[in-house]
Amino acid sequence: MIEVNNLHKGFGGVQVLKGISTSFEPGKTSLIIGQSGSGKTVFLKSLIGLQTPEQGTIAFDGRINTEFTTEQKRQWRQEIGMVFQGSALFDSQTVEENVMFPLKMFTNESQKEMLERVNFVLNRVNLENSNSKLPAELSGGMQKRVAIARAIVMNPKYLFCDEPNSGLDPQTAIVIDNLIQEITEEYKITTVINTHDMNSVMEIGEKIIFLKNGIKAWEGSKKDIFKTDNEAVVDFVYSSNLFKKIRSVNFNEN
């Protein structure tokens, strides 16, 4: 479980996060949504330790990450899997080398054992027979799946995804969403996803946190989000013409 308490972060005098408090439960997929510039990425980067909070705490199963010693921090890092917006695959390495990289760095397994594990996770993300391909030879969706495979190869306790659907067609986006949710449930991972894709919200949003101007403006489930009266959430959710039409149809039917 991840517990965030009164998180503040700013850059050059501008406060980006203004006292966010929330929690993320294991085995569940939590979504952070909000407009561009609302602080989603800074929040996610603070969770994974790429940004140091100015104030507030983030506790991973009761352990506050800013109080870790170097060795504890190294251990904690190995419990984290991260899927970056642009996949962040090492472009000079093949798919197999990318996925094997964390195993090489942090385990003493033999080449055969590592290869078995790599093939297992690649199989899990439906990417068989792509071991020798370079990231540049893969489609956007395949790159995302390799990134997911690399993120889960060390059996992480926490999985973070920054805009996992950006740049993907709707069908591939659904495949990626479902894959993340399946993995979350299968391995009881605490998963936090940063997105502004409403399809993702409808597909996999078990818990949704809405950020606006660095403040947690709303928190609830995907069922609640379509019923809320919170003006900021309504503006965001119904900013899409499709959702506006669905809403007007619903109103007319009622």
Added chain:
Amino acid sequence: MNYIEHIGKYFLMLSQVFRKPQKWRVFYESLFKEIEELGLKSLGIIMFISFFIGGVIALQTALNLESPFIPKSLIGFAAKRSVILEFAPTFCSIILAGKVGSYITSSIGTMRVTEQIDALEVMGINSLNHLVFPKILATLFFYPFLIALAMALGIFGGWIAGVFSGLFSGVDYVTGIQTDFNPFLITYAIIKTLVFAFLIATVPSYHGYYVKGGSIAVGKASTQSVVWTTILIVIANYLLTQMLLT
């Protein structure tokens, strides 16, 4: 950002670079890859340029020594001194600063803007140690060989140029090369090479690692890194010459 801040940040970067590698097996793999990328792939250009510049130095010296009272062996002597003292270590290092420096900055810079460095950090890897330390060791290990080869080829190029042009004989040239040979000059050249190799690996790494923005920023950082590496090589060359030869 002012220069003092850059210098401070550069040394802070070095303090992170010089750490024990987290996994020796991965480190050795990176080291051999860097030796190939930064060293072996520069062999061709260095061999080509050394050979022809050596020839030009010998021809220029021969054409400017018209007095019958000056022995022809002086051409070989002058070519040897020029190649060993300045051309091979300094000129070749400046060429390498352009070729290798821009490669290092653009590769690390691209890793930065595509979040590959963030990915390393999230995994718990010291990204500076992982990316920069093998580059430093690769250049420190390989460039002395490269520069020694440049010396040999430069002197050989001078001999070929003389023989083919008929401006001086091969015997005179070889006599000049053997005259007043001081082994310390080779040591001096190797010391310079090691200092330049360190600059070639670290200054472009600094520019690449701290780049902010996108592809244009990476391009600008590459240019800046070549300019600054060249400037620092020239300054270091002056200081080392002052310290070691005067």
